[in-house]
Amino acid sequence: MKHFSPPASSAPPSRAWWLLPLLALLCSLALGWGVRTVYLEREQRYRHVIEGSLAAINQLQVGGVTAWRQRRMGEAASLTDDGLLTAAVTRWRQVPSSANAAVLRERLRGMVEHLGYTGAYLVDPQGRLLLGPDGPQQGGMPAPERDALHASLALAQPAVTGLQRDARFAFPYFGLLAPLYDGTQPLGAVWLVVDARATLYPLLATWPNSSHTAESFLVERQGDSMLFLSPLRHRGDEPLTLRMPWRPGSGEPIALAAGGSRGTLYGLDYRGEQVLATVAAVPGSNWLLISKIDAAEAFTEAQRREWLALGLFASLAALLLGGVVVLWRWRVWRRESALKERLEHNMRWLETAQRAASVGYFAYNGEQRVFVMSAMANAIFGLPAHGQMALRQWIDMLHADDREETLRLHGEAMAQHSPLCAQYRILRASDRHLRWVEVRAEYGDPQGAERSRMTGTIQDITERRQAEEQLERYRAALEAQIRIDPLTQLANRLALDEQVAFEWERAQRSGTPLALLMIDVDRFKAFNDHYGHVAGDRCLQSVALALSTATGRAGDVVARYGGEEFAVLLPGASEEQAWSVAERLREAVRALGIDHARGCEDCIVTISIGAASIQPALREMTTGSPRTGVDMAHALFRQADAALYRAKQYGRDQTMVYGPECDVALHDAPDSLL
């Protein structure tokens, strides 16, 4: 016997669970990409804002310095054009009295006190100091001032000496020279000295926020070096003392600025820190104003804030995504729970229905050779409710008479993959009682994935089988009953007709004759009239017993044809043999000696017999065509009947064998004889 395997015990994993991590990964990647893109965009925008702010501050400061310079130049120019000053200087040079000197000193003091100059001196055309606010001055101007004086006098316009240091002053200063003329004759000049610390440097300290690293400073390229003109926030060097070599390829903003770059620059500053810088030239000078801020301060904090905001957004998005996933899982869980509950409910129904119908179900695992069965199926086999049944155990339980056939049916169904429907007996494991079971099963599954598995139902049909067997017994008894005459217990006319047809078929095959005796009790009406019907019935029973006893031979059929008429079918009997049997029967009835006061001369019950015998071959020869069983039965009955009539006609209590003369007699017979 081939074996069959059960369905897989576990369902294939849901695809959704494989897709979920992939989906989450894709969402995370998309989210990360989105966050990064947003960050880069915002960072770019923020960078522009910072760069713009720094440029604005730089421009503001350049504007301030430029205005400061122009105001100083304007003041110097107004001194050159001041006629009163020129007249006072001329007067003092012609008459150097203290009164004339006082006027000039007063003007110089006014410049210091009201215009914010640190020093204001009158110098001669050779650059010698003549007079200051405090009185006459000795010595000459520094060389740069002297050069500027000569240029100024030559051009007849104010000149600046730029920022510089001199031993005369303890501070970096900005020098201006306002040339004075008496007509076309140079009188000298007013040398104005501005303390850069008090007037210029504060302009560079204008910074709108509380940055720790932002600063602006002035530099000037001098040959291959850069001179820092203003103080630095992160170095203690005095202005105009720090000088750095110009390194064109260094990428330092200061080097780039010296090379001509303007606007926004990135690079390392004098401390070696990465900075964002804006460079602009101060108009009318060699000065470059550099505003810078550490990149770390400018962007790191912003970056941190951006990352924080985006991180918050990403966290919220992740939280939302997580929430959606949790919600989805919760819905799935709820749906599964509802399905599980419904399944359990249906399983309970199924169990109840199984119990009510004595039907269980099972799955057979061909590889493990084990039946996995429902509680009801186990109960049918008399096994524990949740146990399994091994193949060997099942075979042992099969009834010995059914085992071979059952295994054959299973094997056939397995080989042909056809549905199995089998009924067989088992010896129940729990009590060794004989039980009938019906198994309906199918092999494989509809997709054909597991062709060797078997699943099906099993039903205990013992009671049904018993009822069916009982019914069969009843049916057989009834079948027999309808062919038996209730009064005499002989075969009735139905049974006789069937037997005649059957024997005729056999006679045709074997070529042997078939004889029929028709028997009638003589003057039975008179018997009834005289003795009553009950006695008549008893008489008929006695005659029947006598006939069946006297007939004797196996295969002969004695029947009650109807009323007081009997018939005896004698297969294989010729006319002579039929006559002989008839006579024996007649004698047997006579031997009964049943009184019949109104009967024959002996006053006992007698019978008349008509006998006929037909041989199929002869019959067909004479008629020329084969006859059917029904036709021949009719012919046999008719002949025997005709012979019986003839026996009655000739006085009763005798046997007549059919001959052609019987037909004549029958036709011609008066009704009174019948």
Ligand SMILES: Nc1nc2c(ncn2[C@@H]2O[C@H](COP(=O)(O)OP(=O)(O)OP(=O)(O)O)[C@@H](O)[C@H]2O)c(=O)[nH]1
């Ligand atoms: N007691 C009894 N009488 C029956 C039964 N069947 C038929 N009979 C009677 O049998 C009688 C038959 O009478 P008939 O057919 O006239 O013939 P007969 O009186 O026997 O006269 P012959 O046949 O000419 O000798 C009738 O009176 C029927 O009532 C039966 O089952 N029991």
